[in-house]
Amino acid sequence: MIQKAKTMVLASFAADALALGVHWIYDIRQIDQKFGRVVDFLKPSHPTYHPTKQQGDLTHYGDQTLLLLRSVAEGDGFNADRFGRAWRDFFKTYTGYVDGASRQTLENLEEGLSPLQAGSASQDLAGAARLAPLVYCYRNDRVSLLESIRQQTAITHNHAEVSAAGEFFGRTAWLVLHGQRPAEAMTLASDEMDPRDPIAGWVQAGLDSAGEDSRTAIHRFGQMCAVATALPATVHLIAKYEDHLEEGLIENVMAGGDSAARGLLTGLVLGAHAGPAALPQRWCEALNDRPQIEELLARLDQAVATAGPSP
Numbered sequence: 001m002i003q004k005a006k007t008m009v010l011a012s013f014a015a016d017a018l019a020l021g022v023h024w025i026y027d028i029r030q031i032d033q034k035f036g037r038v039v040d041f042l043k044p045s046h047p048t049y050h051p052t053k054q055q056g057d058l059t060h061y062g063d064q065t066l067l068l069l070r071s072v073a074e075g076d077g078f079n080a081d082r083f084g085r086a087w088r089d090f091f092k093t094y095t096g097y098v099d100g101a102s103r104q105t106l107e108n109l110e111e112g113l114s115p116l117q118a119g120s121a122s123q124d125l126a127g128a129a130r131l132a133p134l135v136y137c138y139r140n141d142r143v144s145l146l147e148s149i150r151q152q153t154a155i156t157h158n159h160a161e162v163s164a165a166g167e168f169f170g171r172t173a174w175l176v177l178h179g180q181r182p183a184e185a186m187t188l189a190s191d192e193m194d195p196r197d198p199i200a201g202w203v204q205a206g207l208d209s210a211g212e213d214s215r216t217a218i219h220r221f222g223q224m225c226a227v228a229t230a231l232p233a234t235v236h237l238i239a240k241y242e243d244h245l246e247e248g249l250i251e252n253v254m255a256g257g258d259s260a261a262r263g264l265l266t267g268l269v270l271g272a273h274a275g276p277a278a279l280p281q282r283w284c285e286a287l288n289d290r291p292q293i294e295e296l297l298a299r300l301d302q303a304v305a306t307a308g309p310s311p
Contacts (some may be wrong), residue, residue, distance in 0.1 A: 001139065001177055001178075002301075003275055003276055004177060004271070004272055004273070004274075004275045004276075005135075005136050005139055005177060005272070006136075006276070006294075006297060007271040007272070007274065007275050007276045007278070007279050008132060008135065008136065008173065008177070008267075008268055008269075008271040008272040009069075009132045009133065009136050009271070009293065009297060010271065010279060010284060010287070010290070010293065011245060011249075011267035011268070011270060011271025011274075011279050012065070012131075012132040012263075012264050012265075012267040012268040012271060013058065013062055013065065013066070013132070013264075013267070013287060013289065013290075013293060014249070014267060014279065014280075014283040014284065014287055015249045015252065015260075015263030015264055015266060015267030016058050016059050016061055016062035016065070016260050016263055016264050016267075017041050017056060017057065017058055017059075017062065017283070017286075017287055017288075018038065018040075018041055018249055018250070018253055018263065018283065019059065019252070019253050019259040019260040019262075019263045020041065020042065020044060020050060020053055020057060020058065020059050020062075020260070021035065021038065021041065021042025021043065021044050021045070021055075022035055022038060022042070022253060022256070022259065023044070023048075023049065023050065023059055023258070023259060023260050024049055024257065024258060025256050025257075026223050026256050026257050027256065028215060028219075028254065028255065028256045031253075031254060031256055037250070037254065038250060038253045038254060039250055040282065040283075040286070041055050041056045041283070041286050041287075042055060043055040049097045050096065050097055052095045052096055053096065054288070055286070056286045056287055056288040057288055057289075058288075058289060059096075059097075059260040060094075060096045060097045060098070060099065060102075061126050061129060061130070061260045061261060061264060062260070062264070062289075063090075063094070063096055064087070064090075064130055064156075065129070065130040065132060065133065065264065066289055066292070066293065067083075067086060067087060067090050068083060068130050068133045068134070068152060069132070069133035069136075069293065069296050069297075070086070070296055071083040071086050072133045072134065072137050072300065073133075073296040073297070073299040073300050074299070076300070077137060077138075077144075077148075078134060078137065078138075078144075078148035078151070078152065080115055080116055080151040080152070080155065081114075081115055083115070083152060083155065084109075084114070084115020084116070084118070084155050085115070087115075087155060087156070088106065088109050088115075091106055099124075099126070100120070100122065101120040101122035101124055101126070101127065101156055101157055102120075102156060104120035104121070104122070105118050105119055105120045105155070105156045108120070115155045116151060116154055116155065117158075118155070118158075119153075119154045119155050119156050119157055119158030119159075120156060120157060120158065120159075121158065121159055122156075122157050122159060122162070123157075123159050123161055123162060123226045123227055123228070124157065124162070124225040124226060124227070124230075124258075124261070125162070125165060125225060125226070125227050125230035125231060125234070125258070125261045125262070125265075126157070126225060126258070126260075126261040127153050127156050127157025127159075127162045127166070128149075128153050128157070128162050128163070128165040128166030128169060128227070128265075129169075129260075129261045129264040129265050130152065130153075130264070131149060131166060131169055131170055131173065131264075131265070131268055132264070132267075132268050134148045134149055134152065134170065135170060135173045135174060135177070135268065135272070136297065136300065137300055139174065139177050142171075142174055145170055145174060146167055146170055146171070149163075149166045149167055149170040150163050150166065150167060152166075153166040160197075161197070161198065161227045161228070162227055164193060164194070164197040164199050165199065165227045165231050167193065168186075168189050168190065168193055168199050168203070168231075169189075169234075169265050169268065169269070171185075171188075171189035171192055171193075172185045172186050172189040172238075172269055173185075173268050173269055173272050175188055175189060176269055176272040176273045177272045181242060181273065182238050182239065182242040182269050182270065182273050183207060183210070183238070183239045183242055185269075186203055186206075186207065186235055186238065186239065187203075187207070189203075190203040190204070198228070199231070202227075202228065202231045202232045202235070203231070203232070203235050205221070205232045205235075206221075206231070206232035206233065206234070206235025206236045206238075206239060207235060207236075207239050209221075209232070209236045209239075209240075210236060210239040210240045211240075212236070212240075214236065214237065214240060214251040214252075214254075214255055215251075215254065215255050215256075217233070217236045218233040218236065218237075218255040218256075218257070219255070221233045221236070222257075223255065223256050223257020223258065224257060224258060225257075225258040225261060230258060230261055230262055233255070233262055234261075234262045234265050234266055237251065237252050237262060237266045238265075238266055238269050238270060241266075241270065242270065242273060243273075243274070245267070245270040245271060245273075245274045245278040245279060246278065246279075246280050248266055248270055249263060249266060249267055249270075252266055
């Protein structure tokens with residue numbers, strides 16, 4: 001399992017870096033004309049939300065995922081107060097893009113709210129997309145995994161649908177690491193969710209679309225950031241490309257819109273399923289934060305090895 005778990009983390013970060021160059025371009029004709037088929041990392045070009053970024057860097061989503069990995073590794077596990085303080089301090093000097101959810105959360109923290117109270121009301125899937133470090137850390141302890149997902153999501157996105165989305169993808173990734181195929185894992189994870197959540201309908205819509213062209217399906221669901229559109233689009237990608245990680249992450253980028261959030265989660269699940277042979281070496285070599293990611297994973301290995309079994 002360890003090699004697939006490491007691939008899961010690297011694939012999630014690589015998917016974010018692959019999305020960087022065309023992130024939030026909604027006109028797929030512009031992507032085609034300006035960039036062609038995006039198969040390698042790109043430096044963002046004007047106009048872009050990421051003018052300070054270089055080829056092989058992460059988006060602001062990926063940067064926060066790396067911050068979470070550092071917090072978990074340095075503390076041998078997740079602690080909401082520690083991560084909340086680190087997240088707030090991180091943005092004091094951050095030169096990348098600061099989205100609306102982050103700005104609202106920072107304002108709430110400045111007003112004295114605790115990390116678990118200060119999260120924005122944003123419905124964006126991005127808040128649920130920072131899961132790879134938590135799944136890696138708690139891959140043998142599902143109870144702790146799900147609780148850590150709920151807490152880390154609430155720190156920036158204190159919205160029930162975003163929390164439910166994080167829990168769904170956490171359950172899915174855990175099941176895949178433990179031997180389920182991605183599409184079956186998503187069905188099982190959906191069945192485990194609270195029936196009052198709208199997750200089941202979104203998941204089924206994504207699964208039903210697996211035979212469609214990805215651009216067509218994602219355009220129909222919506223290329224936007226909100227869970228209601230981005231979750232079924234992500235499920236589509238995972239189901240359609242469950243044995244084709246590289247193609248799935250490329251097609252995610254080519255579909256436009258908020259490809260970074262979709263990519264973090266698609267890479268998470270497909271990486272957990274496929275293992276290291278499926279992740280292009282050229283992406284690993286071009287990922288600027290790879291040495292830091294691997295060092296932090298190594299710090300976690302001993303703690304994970306001694307964790308108790310999943311109930």
